[in-house]
Amino acid sequence: MWSLEQTGPITTISSVWCVTTSRLSIRMLRPVATWMHSRVMRAGHRGLARRLNSLML
Numbered sequence: 001m002w003s004l005e006q007t008g009p010i011t012t013i014s015s016v017w018c019v020t021t022s023r024l025s026i027r028m029l030r031p032v033a034t035w036m037h038s039r040v041m042r043a044g045h046r047g048l049a050r051r052l053n054s055l056m057l
Helices: 025-029 030-056
Strands: 001-006 008-013
Touching: 025 030
Parallel strands: none
Antiparallel strands: 001 008
């Protein structure tokens, strides 16, 4: 599910993606996958911020 919200000149895009499984082996990896996802998202956020800041100069 996607949603867009505009506040003045800024538009925020949010997405929700729910994945479930009944496989125990996959469920046991969830803490690792959560940690890895957080790291990737933080790195992507930093890279995008750098890119956008360089375009605004």
